[in-house]
Amino acid sequence: MRQKRPISARSEGGGRMTGDVGKxxxxxxxxxxxxxxxxxxxxxxxxxxxxxxxxxxxxxxxxxxxxxxxxxxxxxxxVQAEDKIYLMLNKPRGLVTTRHDPEGRPTVFDCLSDHDAQFLSPVGRLDKASEGLLLFTNDTVLAQRLLDPETHLGKVYHVQISGEIDNAKLRAMVDGVDEGGEHLRAARAEHLRGGEKNSWIEVELNEGRNRQIRRMLDVLGFEVLRLVRVSIGDIVLGALAKGATRPLTTDEVRYLRHRTGQQ
Missing domain, CATH: 3.10.290.10 (RNA-binding S4 domain)
Known part of the structure; x- marks a missing residue:
């Protein structure tokens, strides 16, 4: 039976701060x-x-x-605010997270044809080669609070990498590596499965640096083969088909509002 090897960072402070953000x-x-x-x-x-x-x-x-x-x-x-819409998308690989791409590449909005997406915006980004959970909403206050680093909403990724990773490298991801003048670190890094040719790891981030996981693993000598975001806080991608969307449930929206200080 496979045993997971969790490597976790200690939390730095127990409180959660929410500012008057994005109004x-x-x-x-x-x-x-x-x-x-x-x-x-x-x-x-x-x-x-x-x-x-x-x-x-x-x-x-x-x-x-x-x-x-x-x-x-x-x-x-x-002018009354329109009804609030909250969606999740299982983003396929190869789409850029923008409404209009100057190079004419396919975008995540190509997956929203069944929705009135004129005023919907993605909450954060996934780069072109990444897959998985991406939220969309027209609730601009909630969206900007979710993007506020002080919200500390953890994002979990399943990452397939070249080769086999050991505990020392997992620990290095949590302790942090220096790249491009930034100190990059994961909140948690855990081995899932794999062998000599490739491995799957689970990585949790509490911050949103550009291409953070890819940069960290590159420093440690690994090539990222696949990168899939599977959860944002308690919002889980689950079995949603690739390229498909679904509305968030009432409980999921309530959870996000609670985490961002909105009651």
Whole structure:
């Protein structure tokens, strides 16, 4: 029977901090985030003097708005936030995490044809060669709080690498390695299965540096063959088919709100 070999980092502090993150945006961006129109259309409305904040008309594109507190209106009619949408996608390999790619490559939005994706945004990124769990929402406050490093929402990845990895290398991932002027470390690294030719490991991150796992393993002499994100906190990819989406359950949304300090 295979025994897992867990290597864990001690948590640094027991508290969770949540800031007043991601609420204030420019007026045109606010209208876009609220689902009223595109940002370009919003800028036109502002310049035409048709937008008001708290009852005061503005033509200043640099005007800041608190999207949770300020009353925004167009032609005197209040702009209501659209119904909130929360989705998960099992991202296939080969898609870029952007809405429009200047090189014409396939994007994750190609998987959202069954949804009104105009105002949906991905929560974070997975690089082109990576697979697995990717969240989408039009709840901009929740999305930005999820991306706040102080939220400490762990992300778990299953990674196939070239060769066989030992406890010393797993420990090095937790202790941290230096690459590109950054100190990169995993919260946890664990051997799953494999042999001399390739191995699968489970890696948990509490921070989101660019291509962090790939960079760490490259320093340690391993090539990443596959990288699959399997969970974000308690939100688990499960058996969702590759390229498929599903809405988050009420309990899953409630969990994310709780973890980000929203009740």
């Amino acid at each position: 204030r945006v420019t007026i045109a961006r606010a209208l876009s985030k609220l689902g009223y129109c595109s940002r370009t259309q919003a800028e036109k409305l502002v310049l035409e003097g048709r937008v008001s904040i708290g009852g005061r008309r503005t033509t200043d594109l640099a005007q800041w708005v608190d999207i949770e507190k300020d009353r925004v209106a167009v032609d005197g009619k209040a």
